[in-house]
Amino acid sequence: MLDRAHFEALDEDDPLAYVAGRFVLPEGIVYLDGNSLGPLPAPVPATTARMVEQQWGEGLIRSWNDNGWWDLARRVGRRIAPLLGAPPDSVIAGDTTSVALYKAVSAARRLVPDRSVILTDRGNFPTDLYVLDSVAEQTGGTLEMVAPAAIEERLADDVAVLALTHVDYRSGRRHPLAELTEAAHGVGALAVWDLSHSVGAMNLDVSDADMAVGCGYKYLNGGPGAPAFTYVNPRHHGKFDNPIHGWWGHADPFAMNLSFRAAEGIGRVQVGTQPIISLAALYAALEVFDDVDPKALRTKSERLVDGFITLVDQQLEGFEVVTPRSPEERGSHVSLSHPQAADIMAALIARGVIGDVRPPDLLRFGLAPAYLRYVDVWDCVDGIRQVMEEEGWKRARARSGPVT
Amino acid sequence: MLDRAHFEALDEDDPLAYVAGRFVLPEGIVYLDGNSLGPLPAPVPATTARMVEQQWGEGLIRSWNDNGWWDLARRVGRRIAPLLGAPPDSVIAGDTTSVALYKAVSAARRLVPDRSVILTDRGNFPTDLYVLDSVAEQTGGTLEMVAPAAIEERLADDVAVLALTHVDYRSGRRHPLAELTEAAHGVGALAVWDLSHSVGAMNLDVSDADMAVGCGYKYLNGGPGAPAFTYVNPRHHGKFDNPIHGWWGHADPFAMNLSFRAAEGIGRVQVGTQPIISLAALYAALEVFDDVDPKALRTKSERLVDGFITLVDQQLEGFEVVTPRSPEERGSHVSLSHPQAADIMAALIARGVIGDVRPPDLLRFGLAPAYLRYVDVWDCVDGIRQVMEEEGWKRARARSGPVT
Numbered sequence: 001m002l003d004r005a006h007f008e009a010l011d012e013d014d015p016l017a018y019v020a021g022r023f024v025l026p027e028g029i030v031y032l033d034g035n036s037l038g039p040l041p042a043p044v045p046a047t048t049a050r051m052v053e054q055q056w057g058e059g060l061i062r063s064w065n066d067n068g069w070w071d072l073a074r075r076v077g078r079r080i081a082p083l084l085g086a087p088p089d090s091v092i093a094g095d096t097t098s099v100a101l102y103k104a105v106s107a108a109r110r111l112v113p114d115r116s117v118i119l120t121d122r123g124n125f126p127t128d129l130y131v132l133d134s135v136a137e138q139t140g141g142t143l144e145m146v147a148p149a150a151i152e153e154r155l156a157d158d159v160a161v162l163a164l165t166h167v168d169y170r171s172g173r174r175h176p177l178a179e180l181t182e183a184a185h186g187v188g189a190l191a192v193w194d195l196s197h198s199v200g201a202m203n204l205d206v207s208d209a210d211m212a213v214g215c216g217y218k219y220l221n222g223g224p225g226a227p228a229f230t231y232v233n234p235r236h237h238g239k240f241d242n243p244i245h246g247w248w249g250h251a252d253p254f255a256m257n258l259s260f261r262a263a264e265g266i267g268r269v270q271v272g273t274q275p276i277i278s279l280a281a282l283y284a285a286l287e288v289f290d291d292v293d294p295k296a297l298r299t300k301s302e303r304l305v306d307g308f309i310t311l312v313d314q315q316l317e318g319f320e321v322v323t324p325r326s327p328e329e330r331g332s333h334v335s336l337s338h339p340q341a342a343d344i345m346a347a348l349i350a351r352g353v354i355g356d357v358r359p360p361d362l363l364r365f366g367l368a369p370a371y372l373r374y375v376d377v378w379d380c381v382d383g384i385r386q387v388m389e390e391e392g393w394k395r396a397r398a399r400s401g402p403v404t
Numbered sequence: 405m406l407d408r409a410h411f412e413a414l415d416e417d418d419p420l421a422y423v424a425g426r427f428v429l430p431e432g433i434v435y436l437d438g439n440s441l442g443p444l445p446a447p448v449p450a451t452t453a454r455m456v457e458q459q460w461g462e463g464l465i466r467s468w469n470d471n472g473w474w475d476l477a478r479r480v481g482r483r484i485a486p487l488l489g490a491p492p493d494s495v496i497a498g499d500t501t502s503v504a505l506y507k508a509v510s511a512a513r514r515l516v517p518d519r520s521v522i523l524t525d526r527g528n529f530p531t532d533l534y535v536l537d538s539v540a541e542q543t544g545g546t547l548e549m550v551a552p553a554a555i556e557e558r559l560a561d562d563v564a565v566l567a568l569t570h571v572d573y574r575s576g577r578r579h580p581l582a583e584l585t586e587a588a589h590g591v592g593a594l595a596v597w598d599l600s601h602s603v604g605a606m607n608l609d610v611s612d613a614d615m616a617v618g619c620g621y622k623y624l625n626g627g628p629g630a631p632a633f634t635y636v637n638p639r640h641h642g643k644f645d646n647p648i649h650g651w652w653g654h655a656d657p658f659a660m661n662l663s664f665r666a667a668e669g670i671g672r673v674q675v676g677t678q679p680i681i682s683l684a685a686l687y688a689a690l691e692v693f694d695d696v697d698p699k700a701l702r703t704k705s706e707r708l709v710d711g712f713i714t715l716v717d718q719q720l721e722g723f724e725v726v727t728p729r730s731p732e733e734r735g736s737h738v739s740l741s742h743p744q745a746a747d748i749m750a751a752l753i754a755r756g757v758i759g760d761v762r763p764p765d766l767l768r769f770g771l772a773p774a775y776l777r778y779v780d781v782w783d784c785v786d787g788i789r790q791v792m793e794e795e796g797w798k799r800a801r802a803r804s805g806p807v808t
Contacts, residue, residue: 026462033465040461048456048681049449056627057444058430061437061758069628096676098650099503122662127651127676130664134649138542145662217677223460224473224680245538246502247531256762258526258549260534272500272531273621276628277452278679354465358660 010374022288023371030353030376035333035366038221047284079286085205092266094274097228100213105135106243108161108190115160116141121148123168159189167197167331172323181208201332203294222282230269246271300369301332311381333366353383414778426692427775434757434780439737439770442625451688483690489609496670498678501632504617509539510647512565512594519564520545525552527572563593571601571735576727585612605736607698626686634673650675704773705736715785737770757787
């Protein structure tokens, strides 16, 4: 049986312990919802204050040049690129993840005009499904959703674009990115990945993928609604046709030409003027990763998840581990199913352990390797155990009845 | 001949003088580029600091509900609505102006499927032209650009959507919004307006217009790249079909349904998770308008521009006033043409008077009524006069030669 001392020992040996010191977390909170909103990195408050009071307040319009606002989206992209295994100028920040996906999948679809199917899986995040359906409708194609395990079987020469989310937002199940990319290429399709639930928690390699998008506010800790990022494989830079032509994607934006001419390279992914304060927060947040090896993040993530699952097996009854037990098949969060998931999570949050629920019956715990301590895993599972044992909780359960 | 005392007297009688006190402007700067980036409203720094350090840092994921992040885009919309003459729940913030225009014009185009032409004028802001062209291409239509004065003549029953920018970003020339909207409706077309260069500097009435978008960072002073806003006339709320379906526009986003069902009302304009820090800055910035009558803004704007043009006539030689002299035909900035526009502006900025240039030969001065003093107009024109007279400037001019 594992005990708290076991996790304390892991913390003492943790080569990433210094990274946790770069985050501001409230006292008495075990924060396991960073897969939804990452916590505050220490460099952010001073950066946003300087951004607002000096760069905007004093520099005014001059800061577009003097303070590098104009290429901030690119500089954010350069900080994200190593986390994706991507070359520096193949990633750029901007827009929301949904709009970024719309742009990437539309552009991918246009690169394979003679086929009609956009293929995805039913477990994809709903907004991705909605976006893919919009693209399919507008480009005279069809969106096909199959079970996650049936993707490879369904790949055939009518598929234009395979569009998947790498790590499932509910179960934590992870698609094999390299294998499915290769399988898509094998039938002449392009592969576009949503990395929202993986980037910042593991090492990635998008060097074969055609395009990828992801979220700035989960494991990248860029703040609520932080701008998304888009990766375009350099082999597509010359042919990426943005479905929304806008001046930020123009080769010469200040020429104010009547007709659009796409910028060279990754710049053509851009459309309009980006929210610079939020972008500056994301840029500052990414600083915490500058000297961190993504492989070390992955190693710690696997150990956190292993410890969590082992403790669930040893300490809890009535909970099913929904997340795959094999590290190769999962991301960095763990989901447990329980018929009273919502009530249990409310009681757990009241004790200072923050995860979240996904209806109907999942409790989700994000085990972010950048800032969590191993003892957080112990404290969480021990907290669940206490919640299940305590008198008040039993009364609440009797009152509210099972969640169906 | 007007003198500085004349402008000082106008300031003493200015019923909006109290509003200027709500902005932070650097000492010694006359800031006439608020039509490009508005200055810092006083409530913003404390709001963004609280937002980052308390709401994000301490509240973490709980702030989506506890601090109202979830409906912040709507609350921003409610603050903008009175400036548009729009009902409270017909305006929502989010995305960039380019993406907002793409959504609005695409949705308008779908409401008139049996026609093919999107009509605009050649003076429209280039990004608007690019966006309109994207929509035309994707919906099997044509973008037609005519001279600004030829719009009404070109309106005919093949026009699906009239899409115009209210105030021309170069000349300051203003389209008659109500008249052209009525003319569009007269031929069965819809009218979509870009109000980026008018909102916050004048009273508006969009009650007949079909849709409108605008920029959060010009006269609304929401900070660099602040999110845009979208107005949809309530008569279209039930039929607005967003070209990008995303979870924020879903009727029940947390049901995580496989298929999209549009939210009731203005919420369906939304797509993905918005940059909350930038949105919070915009919300705080708009507070300065809460007790300000947009008509009073317009009255002051007209007086500022009248004073500016009179002074140019009296004090300067070799400059042509490009902006219409009739208040009914212009917005809130003044453009002067001069062959050495770029050099003159550089010299003026070095003296602390900040405007900008638009190639090939325009000097632009934004006369924002919310925070400018009448003496700023005097100081600007007097600054231009001094620049033209001073020895150093003559040498610079001789060295650099005319700008062609």
